[in-house]
Amino acid sequence: MSDYAKGIDISYNQGNLIDSINTENTDLSFVICKATGGITIQDPDFPHNWEKIPQQGFIRGTYHFYYTNDAPQSQADNFFNVVGNDFPSDALPPVVDFENASIKTSDHAQIIDDLLDFLELLEQKYQRTPIIYTNQSTGDSYLNDSRFAKYPLWVASYASSPKLPSTWSNWSLWQYSESGDINGTAVDEDYFNGNLKDLKQFIRQSSISS
Template sequence: MSNNAKGIDISYNQGNLIDYIDTNNTDLSFVICKASGGITIQDPDFAHNWETIPQKGFIRGAYHFYYTNDAPQSQADNFFNVVGNSFPLDALPPVVDFENGSIKTSDHAQIITDLLDFLDLLEQKYNRTPIIYTNQSTGDSYLNDARFAKYPLWVSNPTTAPSPKMPSTWPNWTIWQYSFNGNINGTDVDEDYFNGDLDDMKQFIQQSSNSM
């Protein structure tokens, strides 16, 4: 994967790591940071991370941890309150983190309907096609609906294999979280690949804008 743009994803758990890294002292091209979760969770380090990531030469991204027991509009409002009313055109599209910890209800059809509503709220607000973060197991259990295929996939599958295990809804991945065991300056980080090089990533960002 030597030609793939490489990145990490961070939250308050990584502390002030962003203050000590840049594109000159790492091989990273992008950093995705947590913004919010559910209807009340707001990452205390988001504002600093969000501002600092591009200053250090990285492409930035932001994610929301989705919970199925919270109303889509309320969750969207939480994300908007944290990120703001506009989304930078040079950033990766907003990310919706949907994993095993997201599942707090049992009505499968309602989970699908609500998540699609949430994705649509983000898309309408920012004119960007959001990214879905999930893994094979959760994706096959809850996102097995063709309507999700329009959203780019950030697949989580830590492995040394040459490609990740994929949920069946998607033919391919856009970002692959290939490791939970990265370490930068003594700080544990998740490691990610973009499915292409830095120029490919910039083109993907351009094409994710619905206003073009």
């Protein structure tokens, strides 16, 4: 997998890991950190991680953990309040984490409509096309609507090759391991579907500003 740019995703669970790693002592190119979840959850380490990641030489990204029982606008406001009004042009697009733990309601059509509304709110605010993080099972159960296909896929799949939800024909990011170890700290490990140059091009192309 040497052709793929490599990264990790972190939250408060990894503590101050970002302080001890950089592009000189790891083979990582990007680090994605948690910002928010639902309407009230705010990762206490986000401000430090968000500032420190580029200082350590990495491309940064951030994600919101989505809950189906919380209003899309309220969840978006939580994310905006934490991340800020301006999204860095050299960062990965904002990520929406949608997985089995996101599902708190049973109305399938409403889940789809609300999630699409949330994605649109992110697009309008930051003029970037968001990324959807999910796995094959959750994606096939809840994201089986062609309107989601326009959003790049970050798929969690702990196999020798990524297993995709049927809505997507390709992946942009692949969380290939949930059992990585850096300096004794457990981390999720990720690939971008291309090299570092491709990753930077992907970031540029995610802009939808005129």
